[in-house]
Amino acid sequence: MPRTFKGTPVINIQPFQNGTQTSFLTYSPPALHLLNNSTVGYLGGSLSTRVIPIIYTLVVTVGIPANMCLLVTKIRKVSSAILYCSLAVSDLFLLLSLFFKAHYHFHGNHWVLGETACRVVTACFYGNLRCSAMTLACISIERYLAVVYPFIYKSMPKRLCAAWVSLALWGGFGVAIIPELIIQQSYWLPQLNRTTCHDVLPLDHSSHMFLLYYHLILIVLFLMVPLVVIAVCFARFINKLTRSHSDQDHVNCSISCIFLADRSGMW
Template sequence: KGAPVINIQPFVNGTQASFLTYSSPALNLLNNSTVRYLGGSLSTRVIPIIYTLVVTVGIPANVSILCLLVTKIRKVSSAILYCSLAVSDLFLLLSLFFKAHYHFHGNHWVLGETACRVVTACFYGNLYCSATALACISIERHLAVVYPFLYKSMPKRMCAAWVSLALWGVFGVAIIPELIVQQSYWLPHLNRTTCHDVLPLDHSSHMFLLYYHLILIIFFLVVPLVVIAVCFARIINKLTRSHFDWVTYIKASTLVFSIFLVCFVPPGVLHFVHYVQLFVDGTETLYVYFNVAVCLCCVHACLDPFLFLFMSKAAQSRFHFKTFKRKTLSSVLLTRNT
């Protein structure tokens, strides 16, 4: 949280600085821990290094999976959902490239206000989009396992296409406020321009962001968590009661739940509590922890491609099991007839 600068002191470290060289509005920081975070090695070295590693691994993995998925859309209906997840992850990874540049430069944004808005919108929008996509994939797996006859009679490809359109509708709605609100501000005492790190939250337009993000967290992080947890519990219950070996499929379902639990729940909780604190009394004691959790959340963009490979392996093992069962049944009938 920052306070608008009314009487600007054009001196930084004893040297006179011209305010006219800064196009962004000026703010004063109100919290010393945030000052330490913006100038510390955690935000200028550790976090951008993690972002760089995620981008290095995630972009080739998601591009490879996306090329593979495009060839399977006509055959496998779930490939449409995985395509949406891969594209969402790629947008997130591209935004991480610019965020890493920002952190490596001492949390100083040099690319302009428009780029700051686009990167911020792409970053948060795709986090919500990816979380919702994982929930939709869990619902599809739940229907296939728990209600197989209903799932078989459904127009799966058309449903997957409509769900994917809805996912991108979620993304479109999520990014609108970030695109229309000022995101970059110059901090005179630190002589740097931040992007989405310091905002004048007492202003009505930025106060709206608090309400908006709280709503997004509830509908696109809490609700997907409940959906994935319920689907996971019912899938595991159904498969463990079966007399056949579904270990691979259980592992695949567990992977979906684990990715969400590890990558999305901590930042979601910290994000919600952080915004509640800002709204109630203006404190920001969780801000540093929230940024670390969001950084670790982005690791899911590297794990999602392996999720598709695991799911494909599970589906293939199920296919071989059905083929084996048919051959066994045929041999039994043939024996009886002879």
């Protein structure tokens, strides 16, 4: 099942806001009716209005200073600096989107910033999540080449390759977020008297059905594929380093810590 809940369009509705009846002809955003009572419980429950935004707030509080420190810290290897700075910028955009999502959840899953902001925050959240995962995969490939094929890695134009890879990743990011920027994301829920952002969509509509399958494809290409690449690279690290070092336990522990750090950043 998708993360987004399903709603059906409501026709000729005259919602009440703050005790004042508003004409449907001038009402925005469009209205949806929830089909599942569990969805109503989730949108009004403490999990989505307290637990999730508190976690987002903690992530933002720790993540923004950490990524800012990475951007201002001098990194010796220029090629690594390009990729790490690209990763830090992507994470910063992701953290900014989490800030607005936390605001949305703290307000009882009620979006008050308008449709344009909803589209931008949604695209920024999903787009930078995928961009961060792809960047981590590229960093893992660079480490793999440096460890397993050091002579080939030394002869490579590392700065130029890293720059082109970063440009390609951000170009893919720009293309991937287009559907999320052009499809309606916020809807009014008369049952709850609130406006949701991306949480409830008319999934029977052709455009939103396309968005659903589009997300599934991007999950495979930009999350599952990087996961496999990172896992394979670190497996080769362990295989290579354990043949070259006598202290295998120390090597395995170090590699495992790096792998877990990358995985936590990826998700």
